[in-house]
Amino acid sequence: MPELNRRHFLVTGLAAGAAATVPAGAAHADPDPAAESAQSLASRGLRADPFTLGVASGDPDHRGFVLWTRLAQQPLAEDGLGGMPQRPFPVLWQIYADERCRRLVRSGVVTAAPQWGHSVHVEVDHLEAGRPYWYRFRVGPYLSPVGRALTAPHPRSYGGPLAMAFVSCAQYEHGYFTSYRRLAEEHPDLVLHLGDYTYEYTKNTYTSPGGNVRHHEGPETETLANYRQRHAQYKSDPDLQAAHAAAPWLVVWDDHELDNNWADEVPEKPEVPQPDFLSRREAAFRAYYENMPLRRTSIPRGIDMQLYRRVQWGRTATFHMLDTRQYRDDQGCGDGYRDCPAAVDPARSITGAEQEAWLLDGFRRSRAQWDIIGQQVFFAQRDNNAGPAKITSQDAWDGYVASRRRITQGWIDAEVRNPVVLTGDVHAHWAADLKLDYDDPTGPSVGSELVATSISTGGDGGDSDPAAHPFLEINPHLKFYNNQRGYVLTKIDRDLLTADFKVLPQVREPGAAVHTKATYVIEDRVPGVRQTYLRPVDPALRLRMEMTVEETVRLETERP
Incomplete structure (x- = not known):
């Protein structure tokens, strides 16, 4: 598995590092034509909402956090594959500065690979310290629920309680x-x-x-x-x-x-x-x-x-x-x-x-x-x-x-x-x-x-x-x-x-x-x-x- 580990998470890292930066107040449209193309490809083979397992964030620091989801059209499938086709899916991730998802801050595309149960881990960096953000994912026409994440205060700051x-x-x-x-x-x-x-x-x-x-x-x-x-x-x-x-x-x-x-x-x-x-x-x-x-x-x-x-x-x-x-x-x-x-x-x-x-x-x-x-x-x-x-x-x-x-x-x-x-x-x-x-x-x-x-x-x-x-x-x-x-x-x-x-x-x-x-x-x-x-x-x-x-x-x- 070492080659798969490296490839899968190199994709994740590049997605986070190359994410688009959008001025505050920008519309919440997809960030670029490449993302649109990826989402068009993503819809192939999907006949139901793949975001049945929700979304999550974790391990915050003052620069960012990890975003997570896992695609599963049939989450209780006995083979553990969640009813997903045995191919990778490009997943668009988006981070917003507001709860209503109108001010897009960061976005990118990451691969959900079948070898890892179509799970997604995105390590997001270069965010503001000590504040909340909201995030979601998209695959083809399907949007995930919106989650709330926070960055930690700067290491030299106490922040609030x-x-x-x-x-x-x-x-x-x-x-x-x-x-x-x-x-x-x-x-x-x-x-x-x-x-x-x-x-x-x-x-x-x-x-x-x-x-x-x-x-x-x-x-x-x-x-x-x-x-x-x-x-x-x-x-x-x-x-x-x-x-x-x-x-x-x-x-x-x-x-x-x-x-x-x-x-x-x-x-x-x-x-x-x-x-x-x-x-x-x-x-x-x-x-x-x-x-x-x-x-x-x-x-x-x-x-x-x-x-x-x-x-x-x-x-x-x-x-x-x-x-x-x-x-x-x-x-x-x-x-x-x-x-x-x-x-x-x-x-x-x-x-x-x-x-x-x-x-x-x-x-x-x-x-x-x-x-x-x-x-x-x-x-x-x-x-x-x-x-x-x-x-x-x-x-x-x-x-x-x-x-x-x-x-x-x-x-x-x-x-x-x-x-x-x-x-x-x-x-x-x-x-x-x-x-x-x-x-x-x-x-x-x-x-x-x-x-x-x-x-x-x-x-x-x-x-x-x-x-x-x-x-x-x-x-x-x-x-x-x-x-x-x-x-x-x-x-x-x-x-x-x-x-x-x-x-x-x-x-x-x-x-x-x-x-x-x-x-x-x-x-x-x-x-x-x-x-x-x-x-x-x-x-x-x-x-x-x-x-x-x-x-x-x-x-x-x-x-x-």
């Missing part, structure tokens, strides 16, 4: 994606997706309480065709499309984009012979790239894909996006809650040595007001045993204690001004103070962790007393818990990070309203979280008042 939301865990079968719709209505500047964007299971393998409300198409994902079909099914959801169109995204995967609880080259169940696992990993990575707004630096090469990266939002924030799956050592004592001697082995790592060195170097170089680590699994210690034994999740950072300590010591030594860890995976809202030594609860807090609940995984969940969970008593650095579905919406300025924990009463039916369950703030140079608002438990919505340790462990370890 950053409205950033983060999400994770959207199991299509367990509920509707109403949280994505409500997130889009918040008009954020940036969205972080922290993993489990899709799930790999075939119909009814992974069921939620009360049964699944809709179903996956196709078998468990193992081939490229399977993964393409599954991504297309998720991308066909209108609520997810709305969230993608609302703002640029920064994405990282967790486990279900490939296989539950996988670790580097080891599948979830290594005791079961799986000779095709590395082929499955290659297929999953390729499909992930094809369906995400990622830069060419993330083009997969066989079973490897460069996903950890750094994104700067002016002087306000540096986002360190981590990959805690591709390079980790296998879980030491299985994936569940264990008292595991391997968890404290200093040789074991959840990031791998190269990514760890990259992250520590980023801490040393950072001059941002806020250093935000976007990653997948619980960072703070969560001991479920009140006695002397430590019973912790071996799939989270608790299974890699020395690795966590090296990262934490790294930001302390670098004198990082405000380290904040963002997390998904556990299907509940949490907030925590971070410690260097969790065995000394009186020791200083050295950072903060905010955890987003799931979009839909686990079904409705239930309203719960945020102070009643036994984990909070056993682990005094844990400050907040809620078991409803939703997302976290933050406002980040120079002096304060404000986090609103948004929840929905149910997801088994579409259209639920959203409200703020609690608000926590992190003050500049004051590590740890502080609560400023708490909405009382609604007895009419309460499904379980206090989730026990046993229930939490069961829900987190008995996932198929």
